[in-house]
Amino acid sequence: MGSRGDLLVQIAQYFATHGSEYVHAVVQHVAITLAATGAAAVVAVPAGIACSRFPRVRGFVTGVFSTLRIIPSLAVLFLCISLIGVGEAPAILALALLAAPPLLINTTLGFSRVPGAVLETATGMGMGVARIFFTVKVPLAAPLIIAGLKTALVEVIASATLAAYIGAGGLGTIIFTGLGLLRSDLLMIGGVSVAGLSLVVSALISWTEKRLLPWEA
Amino acid sequence: MMDVLTPVSPALEFHHVTKRFPDAGYNAVDDVSLSIDEGELVTLVGTSGSGKTTLLKMVNRLYEPTAGQIVLRGHDIMAADPVQLRRGIGYVIQQVGLFPHMTVAENIAVVPKLLKWDSARTGARIDELLQLVQLDSAEFARRYPAELSGGQQQRVGLARALAVDPALMLLDEPFGAIDAITRDGLQNELLRIHAAHRRTYLFVTHDIREAFKLGTRVLIMHGGRVQQFATPDEIAAAPANEFVVELLASAGTSVGPSGEASVETSGGMSAGTSVGTSTGDDVRG
Numbered sequence: 068m069g070s071r072g073d074l075l076v077q078i079a080q081y082f083a084t085h086g087s088e089y090v091h092a093v094v095q096h097v098a099i100t101l102a103a104t105g106a107a108a109v110v111a112v113p114a115g116i117a118c119s120r121f122p123r124v125r126g127f128v129t130g131v132f133s134t135l136r137i138i139p140s141l142a143v144l145f146l147c148i149s150l151i152g153v154g155e156a157p158a159i160l161a162l163a164l165l166a167a168p169p170l171l172i173n174t175t176l177g178f179s180r181v182p183g184a185v186l187e188t189a190t191g192m193g194m195g196v197a198r199i200f201f202t203v204k205v206p207l208a209a210p211l212i213i214a215g216l217k218t219a220l221v222e223v224i225a226s227a228t229l230a231a232y233i234g235a236g237g238l239g240t241i242i243f244t245g246l247g248l249l250r251s252d253l254l255m256i257g258g259v260s261v262a263g264l265s266l267v268v269s270a271l272i273s274w275t276e277k278r279l280l281p282w283e284a
Numbered sequence: 285m286m287d288v289l290t291p292v293s294p295a296l297e298f299h300h301v302t303k304r305f306p307d308a309g310y311n312a313v314d315d316v317s318l319s320i321d322e323g324e325l326v327t328l329v330g331t332s333g334s335g336k337t338t339l340l341k342m343v344n345r346l347y348e349p350t351a352g353q354i355v356l357r358g359h360d361i362m363a364a365d366p367v368q369l370r371r372g373i374g375y376v377i378q379q380v381g382l383f384p385h386m387t388v389a390e391n392i393a394v395v396p397k398l399l400k401w402d403s404a405r406t407g408a409r410i411d412e413l414l415q416l417v418q419l420d421s422a423e424f425a426r427r428y429p430a431e432l433s434g435g436q437q438q439r440v441g442l443a444r445a446l447a448v449d450p451a452l453m454l455l456d457e458p459f460g461a462i463d464a465i466t467r468d469g470l471q472n473e474l475l476r477i478h479a480a481h482r483r484t485y486l487f488v489t490h491d492i493r494e495a496f497k498l499g500t501r502v503l504i505m506h507g508g509r510v511q512q513f514a515t516p517d518e519i520a521a522a523p524a525n526e527f528v529v530e531l532l533a534s535a536g537t538s539v540g541p542s543g544e545a546s547v548e549t550s551g552g553m554s555a556g557t558s559v560g561t562s563t564g565d566d567v568r569g
């Protein structure tokens with residue numbers, strides 16, 4: 068496999084010859100991640116709001132999603148393949164299923180933790196239902212929703228590596244190639260890139276959080 | 285919106301108002317009839333569960349009466365749009381309920397914004413109100429509620445409720461969670477503010493001393509019913525029934541119109557003073 072020096076040379080060579088391929092893999096990885104997390108949010112956030120409002124829905128929905136959470140992502144992926152075949156769509160579906168639980172649970176918590184006294188005075192001051200929702204409930208639930216989003220994104224970024232396995236591309240392609248050819252340079256590039264992406268996204272969200280939520284000391 | 289500046293006497297009337305909560309076997313408020321004049325500061329006192337909060341919340345329609353009628357400045361409140369009605373009524377509760385994601389200034393600006401005040405007028409009013417509740421505007425206007433003490437939060441709650449100079453203020457144990465010394469200061473400020481503007485206040489407390497110190501008249505409730513509604517002097521001189529006697533006894537011997545409360549107020553705030561004689565309608569939004 069060669070020494071550490073060889074490894075660095077190999078890595079440099081890879082970027083020199085496969086630079087555009089690498090960029091493509093990163094872009095694909097990000098695109099799959101955003102599509103899956105976005106799809107999950109579209110379903111899970113409204114479902115979470117419904118859960119916080121109706122206790123009966125809450126029992127059922129959180130039950131379903133908690134169960135979903137126990138199933139390993141690889142198993143979900145295989146299930147998706149057997150149902151809708153290979154390619155990008157089943158990968159995004161599987162990853163969306165993975166992203167949904169943290170989003171749903173945190174949205175539910177966020178909305179149910181808005182203090183009753185705040186809602187009472189908001190109503191008492193003459194704010195309408197829609198105004199209370201958008202200017203009071205949403206901002207006060209936002210910190211937890213954003214925390215859920217962060218968890219979801221980090222999980223999806225890591226698991227999206229598996230998407231390459233079913234032909235959806237992304238950084239997993241580099242890793243699987245590395246495994247197939249026993250090339251530690253490729254494994255290193257893929258692994259570090261996935262970890263780096265995760266860190267960058269976390270940092271971006273933390274930064275947005277501070278901008279968006281100045282009252283959260 | 286209801287015309288809140290035309291003086292109509294009485295300010296607030298209850299006609300056989302009853303409230304029974306769903307599935308309850310008793311009336312939380314039971315056939316209450318009374319009339320409150322413009323500019324009065326009525327304190328509502330009674331044991332826990334006597335229906336004080338329920339009575340108060342029917343006025344701004346957070347609760348709907350089961351029977352009876354509430355008339356605010358000549359208008360049946362059930363005929364008004366509840367959201368519009370509430371914008372003309374100040375509301376303060378024990379837990380304050382400040383918006384944690386808004387600064388002190390933004391909290392105070394909520395109702396002015398709802399009423400589409402321009403920013404210059406709102407800004408001037410914020411400064412004026414912070415001064416009124418004795419908070420330094422430069423120091424506090426941009427703070428978030430989490431950066432305030434309990435007493436300061438309640439001052440902001442009061443300022444927020446007073447923002448558009450509502451004709452009626454509803455206060456539900458506003459100083460209930462505040463230490464004795466701070467509470468005493470806040471009580472005196474409330475008296476000063478009330479004396480200066482002569483709006484109608486309905487103030488709930490479970491503390492008979494506070495009720496006697498603040499009230500131009502005191503409304504004593506028990507089991508959802510009015511036990512006595514009179515000036516502190518009248519109640520002290522002639523308690524209406526056994527319950528009132530017990531309530532007075534529970535507060536010790538020194539219950540009565542409080543002298544120190546009126547020291548710094550111009551209009552003469554000792555209990556029993558006739559209302560409506562003040563000329564101090566100087567501050568308006």
Ligand SMILES: Nc1ncnc2c1ncn2[C@@H]1O[C@H](COP(=O)(O)OP(=O)(O)O)[C@@H](O)[C@H]1O
Binds near residue numbers: 305306332335337
């Ligand atoms: N939202 C509610 N639902 C059902 N019962 C209530 C509700 N609010 C108050 N009650 C009942 O009505 C009665 C009066 O309560 P409340 O007005 O809160 O009393 P107070 O403010 O004098 O302590 C109590 O018996 C209480 O249990």
Ligand SMILES: [Mg+2]
Binds near residue numbers: 336337338
């Ligand atoms: Mg109460």
